[in-house]
Amino acid sequence: MSSVQKIAHHIRNKRYSAQEVVSHYLEMIERYDVSMNSVTRFLKDRALYAATKVDALIAEGKDPGPLVGVPFGVKDLFDVKGEVTTAGSKLLSQNNPANQDAKVIQRLCAAGAIPVATLNMDEFAYGFVTDNEHHGMTHNPHDFSRFAGGSSGGSAASVGGGILSFSLGSDTNGSIRVPASFCGVWGIRPTYGVLPMQGVYPFAESFDRIGPFCQSIEDLKTVFNVMAEVTTNTSFPSISSLRIGQLAGWFERDVDQDILDAIQEIVRCFSKQGKIDLPHIEQVRAASYLMTASEGGKLHLPNLRTKPMEYDPATRERLMAGALLPVSSYLKAKEIQFWFQQYLDNIFKEYDLLIAPAVGSIAPQIDNPVVFVDGKPVSARVNLGIYTQPFSMSHCPVLSVPIHRDGKLPIGLQLIAKPHQEQLLFAVGSLLEKNGIAKATIIQRNKVL
């Protein structure tokens, strides 16, 4: 039984009370998060109060919902009622607290889930490593000397580190997919517009998405369906009738052989396979980079004018440069985005799924923060998204598939479907997990549940 389902089952059947479970998770976080540094704030009072309400409903014979009593964490850019939404910054820390939860948090709480902590991120989500000037770095749960990835590093690390059963993150250019891969957990970047963004601090609105991190594909589907208010079950043809395209060219360059082998193992599950060299990916990625820089710069311009020194220098100077970008470049990048979306629409007439790496290797070392692009070492903070950024330009949902390797660090892949096919991704992910090809790497700490 999965973690989320197990917790809900035990609480619904009164094996444990919600208060016991929440207290247990708060204690686990205090004990085990010291080395990871994934949590920025505890929501202890709120969580314990919510747990008493859940227990009271159960005592009355009522069902609080499918996520009854399940503790979860949220990236620091989600509004949590009564808390200041900092987006990992010092700048916003003086704002008034949110007067209501973000919409998706409202939905999760209505289903019985209980937020227990806010989670670390790169400042304003502008990074791929979760090295926060104000809260410190979040470390990879499987090797503290390595990055957790970002910008949703706290969200991914807490789930991979076994101190939360699920968490919420955001993905503009890869900020769910990169940390999910490095921390060995399931994640999803949904279709544009499927999840409400109300109460989520933005970065680049053309690309911003939110989504959960979970320990199993079943949990991911359950949590996502609550967030998206999906109630109907969809059936799919057997996997053997699906057509999968492996992305070559750009998506094979500088990628470790282990990752390419994992892709091959998945591709072999499908009787209809092909290899696709998507053209002009260098330009698509450049366009994504420019649009992000420009939209982020424009968003922050009022604060850059008045309080520039309250930003992390690494974030500040990127945002300033983005604000200076000529509009003709932004508009050209938008044209490339539109072209790429049409190009993918065409590809999806021939294929049901596409598969590509999410990252080129295991998590980089913190004291050697580089990745390789065209064989040359470049900054990991800025360049870890080279395989994820192109698909940020599409409206497609992307499943972050964790590949567990005994004795080795986890890696992750992207499984891409056409828009609004999240349920297809979950069905395929479920099959890969059942066959032992895809599996999360979770530090087992939970001796109670």
Add this chain to the structure above:
Amino acid sequence: MKTVSDQVIELLSESILLSIPQECMEGVKKNTQVLMQYSQLIHQFEIPDIKEKE
């Protein structure tokens, strides 16, 4: 490609009412250089037509 000068940054930033502190200038120039390279790359790109598949 030419390197970005302080003067260019100052002119552009003045046009959007952004005053860049001196200690930020090197970082802004470096990041602007990267953006200009990507900008050049996409402007050199002639977006092809797409042949619709049946």
